[in-house]
Amino acid sequence: xxxxxxxxxxxxxxxxxxxxxxxxxxxxxxxxxxxxxxxxxxxxxxxxxxxxxxxxxxxxxxxxxxxxxxxxxxxxxxxxxxxxxxxxxxxxxxxxxxxxxxxxxxxxxxxxxxxxxxxxxxxxxxxxxxxxxxxxxxxxxxxxxxxxxxxxxxxxxxxxxxxxxxxxxxxxxxxxxxxxxxxxxxxxxxxxxxxxxxxxxxxxxxxxxxxxxxxxxxxxxxxxxxxxxxxxxxxxxxxxxxxxxxxxxxxxxxxxxxxxxxxxxxxxxxxxxxxxxxxxxxxxxxxxxxxxxxxxxxxxxxxxxxxxxxxxxxxxxxxxxxxxxxxxxxxxxxxx
Numbered sequence: 001x002x003x004x005x006x007x008x009x010x011x012x013x014x015x016x017x018x019x020x021x022x023x024x025x026x027x028x029x030x031x032x033x034x035x036x037x038x039x040x041x042x043x044x045x046x047x048x049x050x051x052x053x054x055x056x057x058x059x060x061x062x063x064x065x066x067x068x069x070x071x072x073x074x075x076x077x078x079x080x081x082x083x084x085x086x087x088x089x090x091x092x093x094x095x096x097x098x099x100x101x102x103x104x105x106x107x108x109x110x111x112x113x114x115x116x117x118x119x120x121x122x123x124x125x126x127x128x129x130x131x132x133x134x135x136x137x138x139x140x141x142x143x144x145x146x147x148x149x150x151x152x153x154x155x156x157x158x159x160x161x162x163x164x165x166x167x168x169x170x171x172x173x174x175x176x177x178x179x180x181x182x183x184x185x186x187x188x189x190x191x192x193x194x195x196x197x198x199x200x201x202x203x204x205x206x207x208x209x210x211x212x213x214x215x216x217x218x219x220x221x222x223x224x225x226x227x228x229x230x231x232x233x234x235x236x237x238x239x240x241x242x243x244x245x246x247x248x249x250x251x252x253x254x255x256x257x258x259x260x261x262x263x264x265x266x267x268x269x270x271x272x273x274x275x276x277x278x279x280x281x282x283x284x285x286x287x288x289x290x291x292x293x294x295x296x297x298x299x300x301x302x303x304x305x306x307x308x309x310x311x312x313x314x315x316x317x318x319x320x321x322x323x324x325x326x327x328x329x330x331x332x333x334x335x336x
Contacts (some may be wrong), residue, residue, distance in 0.1 A: 004295045005066040011128050012043045014054060014106040022054035022110050024103070026128075035134070037083060042203070054111065057121040064127035071095070071139035072268035073155055073164045077237055077324075078146035078178035080169030080253045084284065088260050091279045095270060096133045099143045105185065108151050109211030115154060122158045139270055149183050149237045151210050152244045163267050166241050166331070169253035171234055171320040175312050186233065191215065231237070231315035238323035241331075249333040255323040257284040291329045 012027040027046035034042050046263045056062060076082040083099065090097045093276050103125065112122055126142070149166070156164065184190070198212055218232035241248060249267055251259065261280060272280060 001217065001236050006058065008132055009050065010039075010126070010132050011101065011103045011104050011125055012046075012049070014110050016110075018046070023051045024054050024057065025051065025294070026050050032275075033098060034098070037087060038155045039101045041177070044292060055268075057107075057111070057124045058113075058117060060120050062124050062127075063131060064123035068130060068134070069159050069162045071144055071270060072141045073159070073162055074141065074143040074167065075149040075164060075241070075248065076143075076146050076167040077149075077150060077169065077171070077174060077234060078183065079174045080167050081256045082143050082146075082167050084090070084256055085167065085260065085264070086141070088257060088283050089141050089265075089268075091283060092272065092276060093269065094136075094138050095141060096138045097141050097143065098129055098133075098237065100145045101129075101142070104142075105145055105148055105211075108154075109150070110207055110209075115157065118151070119158045123153060126159070139268070140325070141268060141270075145185060146183070146237065147211075147214065147233070148249045150214055152240050156244060156246045160246065163247070163269075164244075164248040165251055165264065165267065166248040167251045167253065168324065168327075171231075171324060172308050172312060172315045173301065174234065175227070175230055175316060176304040176307045179226060179312075182226065182245060195220075225311075227311050228319075231312075233317040234316075235319035235323055236326055238320065240322060241327055250327060257281060287320050 008028050009026040010029060012025045013026055013091050014022060014024050026049065027043040028048035028050070029042055029046050074082055074085060086097045088097050088100045103256060104122075107121055107125060108118070111118065129142075130140055152164070157160075180188075194209075194211055194215070198209070214233065214236060217236050218229065220229065249264075251264065254264075257280075261277060
């Protein structure tokens with residue numbers, strides 16, 4: 001079967017055949033609306049899957065859309081309103097939002113190579129989304145998983161004209177949220193699987209695996225506490241933003257939702273018509289992560305501040321605040 005990406009085939013995940021050969025799996029969806037808050041919810045509904053050899057992503061300009069760059073990239077420090085922002089954009093008729101595609105993270109976990117290889121693969125991967133979802137000229141915005149900000153350099157090399165936002169929040173509050181509900185990408189089971197794979201394949205170039213590089217950069221060990229691990233990771237995300245080749249628009253969680261129509265949307269060259277404003281702002285009235293979005297959104301600032309322990313405070317002050325403060329001093333910011 002010959003796949004035509006424009007016919008609704010969307011990158012889903014990466015894996016390895018029994019032979020060890022890596023592959024890219026695509027899912028076919030009929031509804032281009034992308035109704036789920038995260039892209040995986042839409043892909044899970046597909047009953048049509050197909051596989052391509054992963055090497056196909058290393059062919060320059062195989063799927064990339066150099067003439068139509070993505071409208072914007074949303075990076076974030078975790079648990080700081082990125083889902084709210086992407087859902088606000090999703091209400092606009094000529095905007096498509098791809099939220100936290102698992103396959104992007106897997107690209108940096110499975111594909112080992114130099115920066116040039118990652119750039120070409122990323123261009124092709126995102127080009128597949130563009131070809132499949134934006135046939136009528138829609139603006140395409142990506143919201144990535146927080147740890148993907150470790151690769152912000154690769155994203156900016158691949159798409160130098162695409163504007164990027166970095167969303168952050170009081171890191172003490174982020175830590176409380178992460179400790180209450182640990183992120184799947186930092187689960188001990190996943191980390192141990194990655195480390196076991198690297199140990200088994202000692203002669204492979206594991207230093208080029210972005211996830212492994214992250215574990216090395218935070219000096220991961222089995223006995224490190226979640227508090228220390230999470231704070232170190234947040235600090236490394238901040239360092240990646242500081243090392244980005246191009247500046248990002250820094251956005252405080254507290255600026256949402258008011259800054260979205262007047263500052264953030266124009267930054268992505270997205271126009272919100274008068275009749276669309278109410279629909280965009282209505283998104284903020286419910287808890288977008290609650291089942292069916294039926295719960296009213298209630299600020300949790302005070303509860304999180306009360307839960308800060310001495311251990312959390314010391315870890316954040318040691319690992320996160322110094323770098324985040326530099327970002328605030330040196331980066332263009334959207335304020336309240």
